[in-house]
Amino acid sequence: MFLSPTNSISIKLFNNEYTFTPFNIFISILMVVTGSINTLSVKGADMMEAVNSAGEYVTFNHPFFQANVMMVGEMLCMVAYVLYWSCGGLKHDGPEEDNPAKPNMFLFLPPALCDVTATSMMYIGLNLTTASQFQMLRGSIMIFVGLLSVVFLKKKLEWFRWAGMAVIFVGILMVGGADFMKTGEDGGLDSGAIVGDIIIVCAQLVAACQFVWEEKFIAKYNIHPLKVVGSEGIFGFTALVLIQIPLYFIIIKDFDIGYNPDHRLEDPLDAFTQMYNEPRLYGILSLTILSIAFFNFSGVSITKYMSATTRKVLDTLRTLVIWACSMLFHLIEPRWTTPTWEQFYLQLAGFVMVVTGIFLYSDLLIMPAIRKRRQKQ
Numbered sequence: 001m002f003l004s005p006t007n008s009i010s011i012k013l014f015n016n017e018y019t020f021t022p023f024n025i026f027i028s029i030l031m032v033v034t035g036s037i038n039t040l041s042v043k044g045a046d047m048m049e050a051v052n053s054a055g056e057y058v059t060f061n062h063p064f065f066q067a068n069v070m071m072v073g074e075m076l077c078m079v080a081y082v083l084y085w086s087c088g089g090l091k092h093d094g095p096e097e098d099n100p101a102k103p104n105m106f107l108f109l110p111p112a113l114c115d116v117t118a119t120s121m122m123y124i125g126l127n128l129t130t131a132s133q134f135q136m137l138r139g140s141i142m143i144f145v146g147l148l149s150v151v152f153l154k155k156k157l158e159w160f161r162w163a164g165m166a167v168i169f170v171g172i173l174m175v176g177g178a179d180f181m182k183t184g185e186d187g188g189l190d191s192g193a194i195v196g197d198i199i200i201v202c203a204q205l206v207a208a209c210q211f212v213w214e215e216k217f218i219a220k221y222n223i224h225p226l227k228v229v230g231s232e233g234i235f236g237f238t239a240l241v242l243i244q245i246p247l248y249f250i251i252i253k254d255f256d257i258g259y260n261p262d263h264r265l266e267d268p269l270d271a272f273t274q275m276y277n278e279p280r281l282y283g284i285l286s287l288t289i290l291s292i293a294f295f296n297f298s299g300v301s302i303t304k305y306m307s308a309t310t311r312k313v314l315d316t317l318r319t320l321v322i323w324a325c326s327m328l329f330h331l332i333e334p335r336w337t338t339p340t341w342e343q344f345y346l347q348l349a350g351f352v353m354v355v356t357g358i359f360l361y362s363d364l365l366i367m368p369a370i371r372k373r374r375q376k377q
Contacts, residue, residue, distance in 0.1 A: 024306055031298035031314050036321040038291040040329075041284050042066060042123060043131040047335050050278030053270045054261035060281055061258035062271040063123035064244055069285050070119055071237035073292030078230025080297055103221045105231065111218070112235035114210035116243075119236075121203035124257060128196025129179065130337055132323040136175045136347065137200045139319075139354040142168050142361050144208035152212055164361030171353030172201065178343040178350070225300040244268050312362050316355050323351075 048060045126134045143165045149155040179193040218228060247266040260267040275281040302311045329336040339347055359365045 021305075024302075027298045027301045027305070028310070028314055030294060031302060031311070032318050032321060034291040034295040034298065035315065035318040036325065038070075038288060038295055039126075039131050039135055039318075039322050040325055041287040041291060042070075043126055043134075043336075045281060045284045045288070046127045047333075048278060048281055048284065050274035050281060052259065052261055052277075053267075053273040056259075056261065058259040060271070060274050060278075061127055062260075062266065062268070063127060063257065064120050064240060064247060064266040065268050065271040066123050066285070066288070067116055067119040068237060068240040068244070068268075069288055070292050071116065071233050071240060073289040074115075074229050074233025074296065075237055076230075076289070076293035077226045077233060077296050077300075080293070081224060081226035081230050084224075084226065103218065103223065107217055108228070108231040109235050111210040111213045112232040113239055114206050114213065115232055116236045116240050118203045118207040118210065120240075121199050121206065125196040125198075125200035125203065127258075128192045129200070130193075130326060130339075132319070132326050133175065133179065133193070133197065133347070134200055135319045135322045136351050136354060137172060137197055138204060139168060139358060140172045140201050141204040141208050141211075142358055143172075144205045145211055146361065148208050148212045149215075153216055158367075160363065160365075160367050161361050164357045164359070166357070167360060168354050168357030171350045171355075171357055174346055174350030174353060176201070176350075178339060178346045181340070181343050181346065225303065226297065229296050229300070309362055309364060312358060313364075316358060319351065 045060050045066065049057055050060060051057050122134070122138075146157055146161060146165050150157060176194075176197045179197055180189060214228070244266050248264055248268065250265045251263050252265070253263050256263055257265055258267070260270055264270075275285070299311055302314065326336055327338050330338045338344075356365065
């Protein structure tokens with residue numbers, strides 16, 4: 001089969017033979033494309049306007065509801081896992097099901113709660129800032145993962161990982177600083193974008209808690225990653241459904257997270273009303289579901305058949321795609337805001353710093369060259 005993980009193709013160019021695996025190329029492209037689509041589709045939904053339950057024509061701003069939609073995509077990973085298991089795929093992966101150590105299913109509950117909390121916070125922040133800014137600020141998770149690993153996992157980080165975290169910190173300050181340069185219509189700072197940036201960075205701390213929990217309590221079990229994502233999706237979806245019930249009845253007149261008519265913290269009924277009045281929302285939310293499902297599937301496949309390092313590199317490439325697409329969409333729809341030239345240069349420098357820090361932390365820079373030089377000596 002052409003796209004089989006074991007199938008490779010060799011070609012000759014300029015008297016040199018090159019071998020590549022079509023499957024690896026396919027899943028790499030799939031991860032970058034679907035990951036980019038996921039962020040862009042969520043941001044696109046935020047900017048779509050529809051008549052709400054009060055008869056007002058407003059944007060679709062329902063972060064908790066949208067986080068619930070994303071959980072549906074993660075739940076689809078469980079469907080993929082069941083299909084994979086039914087086709088005998090686990091037999092080729094190793095004795096997962098023969099492992100006598102079976103985890104308690106509720107081990108997946110804490111990381112699922114971290115996931116829904118972080119996702120909801122990020123969607124609130126994304127509504128206030130740009131998609132590219134959102135994606136770049138997510139790189140700060142490496143700092144929190146490193147620090148929490150030292151505190152809770154008792155890890156001793158090498159000097160290059162500390163150096164990587166420091167470089168990422170400087171890059172995040174530069175990226176976030178771009179919004180402090182942004183002026184509103186009154187000539188002042190865009191406070192909404194600044195608040196959005198802060199919320200996104202804080203969300204990375206919660207997301208880091210999820211990763212540390214998974215490494216401490218779940219990684220010791222031989223569980224297929226699709227099963228982990230699917231289980232967390234089921235718990236996360238259930239939790240968000242339950243959480244939205246009290247949020248619907250909490251009314252704070254001077255505090256609005258979205259454009260809910262009665263100043264409710266979340267109004268899923270209003271979300272469905274807007275979807276009914278603007279059918280395109282069904283399409284873009286379906287795109288969110290499918291993109292997160294395929295993004296997780298391709299990410300798991302890359303880790304399995306290539307490496308976790310390759311996955312990090314491709315995730316960095318996703319930021320560039322989102323950045324470029326946002327600028328392209330601005331030509332079609334001005335509401336896809338683009339940075340000023342001053343902001344652009346600061347964002348670009350900050351992005352380079354964040355990427356450099358991630359590569360340092362991931363042991364892709366400096367140390368490989370040092371080891372290679374030592375081997376030659």
